[in-house]
Amino acid sequence: MLLAVLDVLTVLRRRQLTGEHGEAFEDGSVLLSADGRKLVASQVLERLNDELTYRRTRHRWKEVLVLEARHLSGYLLGRADAFNPYIHRWK
Numbered sequence: 001m002l003l004a005v006l007d008v009l010t011v012l013r014r015r016q017l018t019g020e021h022g023e024a025f026e027d028g029s030v031l032l033s034a035d036g037r038k039l040v041a042s043q044v045l046e047r048l049n050d051e052l053t054y055r056r057t058r059h060r061w062k063e064v065l066v067l068e069a070r071h072l073s074g075y076l077l078g079r080a081d082a083f084n085p086y087i088h089r090w091k
Contacts, residue, residue: 003044003047003048003061004040004044006047007040007043007044007047008040008043010043010047011039011040011043016039017036017039017040020033020035021033021035021036021039022036047061048060048061048062048065049061049062052064052088054067054086055086064086068085068086071083071084071085072085
C-alpha cells in the first residue's frame with residue numbers, strides 16, 4: 001500500500017498526473033479516470049521492479065513482498081518463533 005501512495009506522489013511531483021486524469025462526481029469526490037489509473041499502475045509496476053538491499057542481498061521490491069509474506073505466514077502457522085518485519089529506510 002505504501003508503495004502505491006509513493007507512486008501517486010511521484011507522478012504528481014513529476015507533473016504527469018493532472019486534472020485531466022480525474023473524474024469529479026456530484027458528491028464532491030474525485031476518482032482517477034481510466035488513463036489516470038493506467039499512469040499510476042505503470043508507475044507501481046516500475047517500482048516493483050526496482051532493486052533494493054534486503055537483508056544484505058539485492059532483491060526487487062516484488063520479491064521482498066513475497067519473502068515478507070512467507071516469513072509472516074511461517075510465524076502465524078507456528079513454524080517460526082518470531083516475526084521480525086523488514087523496515088525499509090527511505091532515502
